[in-house]
Amino acid sequence: MVKPFLKALAGEAVRPAPFWLMRQAGRYLPEYRKLRASTDSFLDLCFSPALAAEITLQPVRRFEPDAAILFSDILTIPHAMGQEVRFLEGKGPVLGPFDPASLQPVGGRLDSVYEAVRLVRRSLTDEVALIGFAGAPWTVAAYMIEGGSSRDWLKVRQMALGEPDGFGALIDRLIEATIDYLAAQVEAGAEALQLFDSWAGLLPPSGIRRWCLEPARRITAGLKQRHPFVPLILFPRGAGALAAEFAEIGDCVGIDTTADPAWAAGAIQDKAAVQGNLDPMLLVIGGTTMEQAAREILFTLRQGPHIFNLGHGVLPATPPEHVAALRRLVREVL
Amino acid sequence: MVKPFLKALAGEAVRPAPFWLMRQAGRYLPEYRKLRASTDSFLDLCFSPALAAEITLQPVRRFEPDAAILFSDILTIPHAMGQEVRFLEGKGPVLGPFDPASLQPVGGRLDSVYEAVRLVRRSLTDEVALIGFAGAPWTVAAYMIEGGSSRDWLKVRQMALGEPDGFGALIDRLIEATIDYLAAQVEAGAEALQLFDSWAGLLPPSGIRRWCLEPARRITAGLKQRHPFVPLILFPRGAGALAAEFAEIGDCVGIDTTADPAWAAGAIQDKAAVQGNLDPMLLVIGGTTMEQAAREILFTLRQGPHIFNLGHGVLPATPPEHVAALRRLVREVL
Numbered sequence: 001m002v003k004p005f006l007k008a009l010a011g012e013a014v015r016p017a018p019f020w021l022m023r024q025a026g027r028y029l030p031e032y033r034k035l036r037a038s039t040d041s042f043l044d045l046c047f048s049p050a051l052a053a054e055i056t057l058q059p060v061r062r063f064e065p066d067a068a069i070l071f072s073d074i075l076t077i078p079h080a081m082g083q084e085v086r087f088l089e090g091k092g093p094v095l096g097p098f099d100p101a102s103l104q105p106v107g108g109r110l111d112s113v114y115e116a117v118r119l120v121r122r123s124l125t126d127e128v129a130l131i132g133f134a135g136a137p138w139t140v141a142a143y144m145i146e147g148g149s150s151r152d153w154l155k156v157r158q159m160a161l162g163e164p165d166g167f168g169a170l171i172d173r174l175i176e177a178t179i180d181y182l183a184a185q186v187e188a189g190a191e192a193l194q195l196f197d198s199w200a201g202l203l204p205p206s207g208i209r210r211w212c213l214e215p216a217r218r219i220t221a222g223l224k225q226r227h228p229f230v231p232l233i234l235f236p237r238g239a240g241a242l243a244a245e246f247a248e249i250g251d252c253v254g255i256d257t258t259a260d261p262a263w264a265a266g267a268i269q270d271k272a273a274v275q276g277n278l279d280p281m282l283l284v285i286g287g288t289t290m291e292q293a294a295r296e297i298l299f300t301l302r303q304g305p306h307i308f309n310l311g312h313g314v315l316p317a318t319p320p321e322h323v324a325a326l327r328r329l330v331r332e333v334l
Numbered sequence: 335m336v337k338p339f340l341k342a343l344a345g346e347a348v349r350p351a352p353f354w355l356m357r358q359a360g361r362y363l364p365e366y367r368k369l370r371a372s373t374d375s376f377l378d379l380c381f382s383p384a385l386a387a388e389i390t391l392q393p394v395r396r397f398e399p400d401a402a403i404l405f406s407d408i409l410t411i412p413h414a415m416g417q418e419v420r421f422l423e424g425k426g427p428v429l430g431p432f433d434p435a436s437l438q439p440v441g442g443r444l445d446s447v448y449e450a451v452r453l454v455r456r457s458l459t460d461e462v463a464l465i466g467f468a469g470a471p472w473t474v475a476a477y478m479i480e481g482g483s484s485r486d487w488l489k490v491r492q493m494a495l496g497e498p499d500g501f502g503a504l505i506d507r508l509i510e511a512t513i514d515y516l517a518a519q520v521e522a523g524a525e526a527l528q529l530f531d532s533w534a535g536l537l538p539p540s541g542i543r544r545w546c547l548e549p550a551r552r553i554t555a556g557l558k559q560r561h562p563f564v565p566l567i568l569f570p571r572g573a574g575a576l577a578a579e580f581a582e583i584g585d586c587v588g589i590d591t592t593a594d595p596a597w598a599a600g601a602i603q604d605k606a607a608v609q610g611n612l613d614p615m616l617l618v619i620g621g622t623t624m625e626q627a628a629r630e631i632l633f634t635l636r637q638g639p640h641i642f643n644l645g646h647g648v649l650p651a652t653p654p655e656h657v658a659a660l661r662r663l664v665r666e667v668l
Contacts, residue, residue: 151485154615154651162619201535201572204613204645205594206627238535240574240592258574260539279538281488285496293540311538317488 005066005129008273008305009192009231009251017298017306018066019330020131021283021323022235022254023313024059025071029320031058042087043079046072047112053119060128062320063327066307067129067192070117070185074135074196077177078144080109092149100170106177113181114188121189131233132190134181136197137174137219138211141167153202160203160211167211175215179222186227194233194254195219201238201256208242217249233275237312247272257311261300269304277311278326284315286322291329298333339400339463342607342639343526343565343585351632351640352400353664354465355617355657356569356588357647358393359405363654365392376421377413380406381446387453394462396654397661400641401463401526404451404519408469408530411511412478414443426483434504440511447515448522455523465567466524468515470531471508471553472545475501487536494537494545501545509549513556520561528567528588529553535572535590542576551583567609571646581606591645595634603638611645612660618649620656625663632667 002010005018026032032055036045045051055071075093079085081103084096121130135143138160143149145156159167182193200212216234223230234246235254244267246253252273255264257280264274278297282290298308308330314323336344339352360366366389370379379385389405409427413419416438418430455464469477472494477483479490493501516527534546550568557564568580569588578601580587586607589598591614598608612631616624632642642664648657 154649157613157615158618161613161615162623201592204591204611204616204627206630207613208592238572238592241594241597242592257538258535258542258572258576260574260576263575277538279491279495279541281491281495282538284492289496293538296540315488 001126003066003127003129003191005307006191006231008307009233011273011305013302013304013306015302015334016331017301017308017333019308019327020065020067020069021059021310021314022069024063024065024069024323025055026314027316028314028318029058029062043073043085046076049112049115049119052113052116053123056116056120057123060124063323065128065327067131068120068124069131069133069194070113070120070190072113072116072133074133074140075143076110076113077106077134077140077174077181080106081177083144093143094148095143096147098144098147103173106180110181110184114184117185117188117190129191130189131192131194132182132185133194133196134178136195136200136212136236137171137178137215138203139197139199140174141170142199142202144170153199157202160207164210171211171215175218175222178219182219182223183226186223186230190230192231192233193223194235197234197236199238200236201240205242208236208239209245212236212239213242213245213249216246220249235275241267244268252305252307254309255311259311261297265301265304269301269306273305273307274301275307275309277309280310280312280315280318283310283322283326284317284319286319286325290322290326294326294329295333298330335460337400337461337463337525339641340525340565342641343567345607345639347636347638347640349636349668350665351635351642351667353642353661354399354401354403355393355644355648356403358397358399358403358657359389360648361650362648362652363392363396377407377419380410383446383449383453386447386450387457390450390454391457394458397657399462399661401465402454402458403465403467403528404447404454404524406447406450406467408474409477410444410447411440411468411474411508411515414440415511417478427477428482429477430481432478432481437507440514444515444518448518451519451522451524463525464523465526465528466516466519467528467530468512470529470534470546470570471505471512471549472537473531473533474508475504476533476536478504487533491536494541498544505545505549509552509556512553516553516557517560520557520564524564526565526567527557528569531568531570533572534570535574539576542570542573543579546570546573547576547579547583550580554583569609575601578602586639586641588643589645593645595631599635599638603635603640607639607641608635609641609643611643614644614646614649614652617644617656617660618651618653620653620659624656624660628660628663629667632664
């Protein structure tokens with residue numbers, strides 16, 4: 001039997017719609033907070049196969065989604081390349097100075113991630129698919145160059161638009177590392193992959209095409225050479241109408257909170273599955289407000305392949321019982 | 335003779351395209367910084383008619399744009415309603431606690447803004463149009479409720495989506511105040527108006543329609559009742575493909591940096607003029623990179639009404655000579 005999530009990625013209009021949530025593991029779950037409190041550093045969780053696997057499985061036990069996504073972070077690659085990465089409580093990631101000359105090949109430094117994939121895959125039932133992931137080169141480069149999250153992202157935007165040759169060299173290295181990273185996740189047991197381009201919306205259209213779409217194309221091509229059948233979900237957050245161009249490349253396009261599902265049905269679903277796009281704030285609010293919005297998304301996208309998800313990650317303030325209610329609703333809408 | 339800027343707003347494909355830039359007055363100009371250093375508070379500049387008029391005219395003298403936009407701020411309305419508003423160096427606006435019960439009618443508290451409009455209008459040549467503006471209710475409410483700029487804007491999003499009745503009451507008050515404010519700017523000499531909805535992109539599609547599009551519709555209707563011929567530019571930043579729906583209401587839609595001009599030509603230009611959308615970072619970079627991008631925008635939008643502008647405001651790091659070069663280029667492309 002093919003898992004419902006993988007059927008939708010293959011282009012089938014599966015009912016009820018397969019369900020999972022970006023950041024379904026994490027801070028809003030008490031069992032996660034307990035585990036997090038027992039370790040000093042967030043990256044220790046990512047690089048401990050047993051802990052990463054356990055955190056990946058926490059929401060699977062609670063909500064029975066159609067897919068588990070490996071618990072990890074998009075900054076594992078710069079860390080493995082030798083740039084310092086730390087996570088400060090309430091401040092997000094803080095990276096050491098960016099020095100292209102000192103970046104190293106990744107080598108075996110991500111092996112513990114693949115071990116976590118193996119552990120999770122062994123624990124999943126025949127119904128639940130396992131998603132591997134990576135940050136897209138543009139978004140990862142943005143953190144590497146800014147040294148963390150930024151209000152205006154001026155440095156990386158200036159570099160991308162003003163020094164495209166130097167910036168392109170970094171993107172090339174990230175493309176190669178990402179292909180290796182994702183291919184190894186597939187070899188360890190990941191059945192689908194998602195590429196998170198959380199900051200695509202910082203670029204003008206020409207920049208989105210050059211630094212987000214083209215790397216996605218190369219990563220997809222490189223992966224499909226090694227693993228012809230592994231499906232790829234692309235999530236170019238903030239790309240607006242350009243999200244439709246990602247449907248030419250990926251098996252599925254994740255749409256963000258601002259995207260109109262009716263637009264996505266017309267612009268994307270004949271070429272790729274659509275994943276999304278309930279506003280995470282509605283999951284904090286819950287009740288009929290959340291349920292009406294979820295029903296409308298399900299109704300609008302029901303004619304084609306659709307994977308129900310949020311338009312961005314679960315917020316820490318989310319009551320877990322709202323997730324349970326949403327999960328029930330999605331299962332009941334046929 | 336009708337001013338070129340107003341011709342474009344009336345739907346004519348004017349060549350060369352009329353030119354102005356959002357935040358064309360401000361921190362990147364040495365003459366502004368000099369004037370700013372002579373006053374304690376940013377709001378003093380906005381509320382001193384002579385200073386606001388002088389700042390408005392600084393870029394007009396330098397670059398001869400086709401329009402001047404009144405130097406002011408979108409937070410004049412909450413300030414006039416009695417909520418404390420201060421601007422801290424490098425931190426942006428900081429507002430006092432939001433208390434709907436203590437908000438007052440605006441009364442005559444914005445008269446100095448209208449006086450600035452009168453002063454500017456008297457100083458402009460027959461070629462240059464004067465734009466008045468206001469923040470759109472959603473964006474102004476966002477600052478009022480968050481108490482300033484925010485990383486996640488959780489409070490206002492939660493209120494808009496979770497307590498729509500209470501939030502709607504605030505939006506209603508802002509709609510009324512905005513109509514009065516913009517109508518008075520027209521009576522003082524503004525020849526066109528722009529409504530800045532800088533944070534439209536924080537909302538899901540249903541939220542954009544309810545809290546951005548519908549208020550824009552009511553403000554436009556209220557204004558056209560008093561001033562049937564004044565053209566309105568709507569700028570719903572981050573609205574993605576939904577920007578096209580604003581073309582049903584406004585005479586012109588400002589598109590942000592992520593919008594593809596080819597998409598805007600098809601989706602907007604048969605209903606309204608398009609304004610935009612060079613990435614402000616390209617104006618920092620300058621040179622052929624900037625010029626090629628500007629030419630492409632001009633070329634793509636040349637068949638319909640187009641006002642050349644940025645996709646967001648001028649950045650403080652912008653060299654004024656790049657603005658002069660851009661101005662020359664736009665004048666030369668026919």
